[in-house]
Amino acid sequence: xxxxxxxxxxxxxxxxxxxxxxxxxxxxxxxxxxxxxxxxxxxxxxxxxxxx
Numbered sequence: 595x596x597x598x599x600x601x602x603x604x605x606x607x608x609x610x611x612x613x614x615x616x617x618x619x620x621x622x623x624x625x626x627x628x629x630x631x632x633x634x635x636x637x638x639x640x641x642x643x644x645x646x
Contacts, residue, residue: 600640604628612636614644 597603603610607624612635620633631637638644 612639614639 595606603624610620610622610624610627611618612620612627612631612633614635619635620627620631622632626632627636628640631640635644
């Protein structure tokens with residue numbers, strides 16, 4: 595499934611794959627992504643600062 599809806603992703607995802615500007619920036623279990631994203635882009639996305 596692909597979504598930009600964070601609430602839906604939190605509810606349904608087992609893992610998160612974050613693509614930005616045509617490159618893979620993060621691939622991690624969903625629980626870890628939402629609690630402690632490893633990439634700057636992941637942190638910006640969760641803060642609502644990353645525009646797609």
